[in-house]
Amino acid sequence: MPELPEVETVRRGLQRVIIGKKISAIHIHETRFRFPLQPKVLCKWLMQQTIAAVERRAKYVLCRMSNDAHLVIHLGMSGRLLWCDGRRELEKHDHIQFVLEDGDELRFRDPRRFGLVDAVAPGKLEEYKHFRHLGIEPFSAEFAPEVLFERTRGLVRPIKNYLMDANKIVGVGNIYANEALFRAGIHPEKAAGKLPLHDWQRLAKAIRKVLETAIASGGTTLNDFYNSEGEMGYFQQYLKVYNRAGEACDRCGATIRRIVQLGRSSYFCPQCQPKAGKKK
DNA sequence: CGGGCGGCCTGGAGGC
DNA sequence: TGCCTCCAGGCCGCCC
Numbered sequence: 001m002p003e004l005p006e007v008e009t010v011r012r013g014l015q016r017v018i019i020g021k022k023i024s025a026i027h028i029h030e031t032r033f034r035f036p037l038q039p040k041v042l043c044k045w046l047m048q049q050t051i052a053a054v055e056r057r058a059k060y061v062l063c064r065m066s067n068d069a070h071l072v073i074h075l076g077m078s079g080r081l082l083w084c085d086g087r088r089e090l091e092k093h094d095h096i097q098f099v100l101e102d103g104d105e106l107r108f109r110d111p112r113r114f115g116l117v118d119a120v121a122p123g124k125l126e127e128y129k130h131f132r133h134l135g136i137e138p139f140s141a142e143f144a145p146e147v148l149f150e151r152t153r154g155l156v157r158p159i160k161n162y163l164m165d166a167n168k169i170v171g172v173g174n175i176y177a178n179e180a181l182f183r184a185g186i187h188p189e190k191a192a193g194k195l196p197l198h199d200w201q202r203l204a205k206a207i208r209k210v211l212e213t214a215i216a217s218g219g220t221t222l223n224d225f226y227n228s229e230g231e232m233g234y235f236q237q238y239l240k241v242y243n244r245a246g247e248a249c250d251r252c253g254a255t256i257r258r259i260v261q262l263g264r265s266s267y268f269c270p271q272c273q274p275k276a277g278k279k280k
Numbered sequence: 281c282g283g284g285c286g287g288c289c290t291g292g293a294g295g296c
Numbered sequence: 297t298g299c300c301t302c303c304a305g306g307c308c309g310c311c312c
Contacts, residue, residue: 034289111291112288112290112291114288167283223292
């Protein structure tokens with residue numbers, strides 16, 4: 001569930017409390033994640049290092065260390081980073097403890113183990129296996145309607161699939177792809193290559209707006225998202241279509257529909273997001 | 281070779 | 297109340 005706004009929320013929360021703290025121990029209770037965790041790599045680059053910055057790339061949280069190595073964390077579906085007192089009792093899925101010099105801890109909890117925890121050597125982030133192929137950041141200058149328009153010419157794949165393809169655009173998952181398409185008035189099955197420039201102008205703006213608002217709301221908590229302080233987000237109250245099949249559209253009253261694309265639920269308003277033809 | 285899709289995983293919801 | 301099935305979905309790696 002964590003998409004860009006949730007990851008950014010976690011990043012901001014951590015940034016406030018862990019800059020300047022030194023990692024004095026790492027306790028690893030589980031290594032079976034999306035990719036096997038490598039304890040030696042973690043220890044090599046992180047032990048006795050001070051956290052210099054907390055950054056984000058796509059849906060990854062990055063801690064830049066004083067030696068310029070990076071701690072890389074992906075929350076997957078159910079991952080959580082919690083900031084807590086080291087004396088707090090461990091819970092069932094608390095898999096990794098980063099013990100800090102002052103007795104506080106950063107813990108990685110992940111029931112479904114879809115997450116990733118890794119360390120990358122100084123200067124190697126750009127060529128890091130999981131970063132090399134990543135697409136455009138929605139808040140970068142490159143994320144411009146003209147660029148997106150140009151890159152999608154000739155593509156027949158549905159626009160929603162394109163938005164969720166991390167090789168093209170990062171950070172936009174199922175919830176925000178659906179919400180952005182609704183706000184831009186574009187049907188999720190419309191061919192990406194058929195979007196005229198003015199649609200891309202509305203869509204690019206809608207994507208940024210939805211992500212910004214969600215960040216300002218502390219993310220979306222539907223099931224299991226909590227920030228590093230254990231607090232819920234509240235963007236779920238602003239969702240217009242996601243998870244609302246059968247309900248009336250806020251804007252026009254038509255019934256919101258659900259279809260499946262790439263094995264995932266897409267929600268849209270058939271009236272506000274017509275499949276073909278011009279809308280005003 | 282772009283892009284669809286299987287499978288990884290567990291908890292919670294819903295059916296009976 | 298308890299067991300079973302299904303669903304959630306990011307993303308790598310396979311395969312068409």
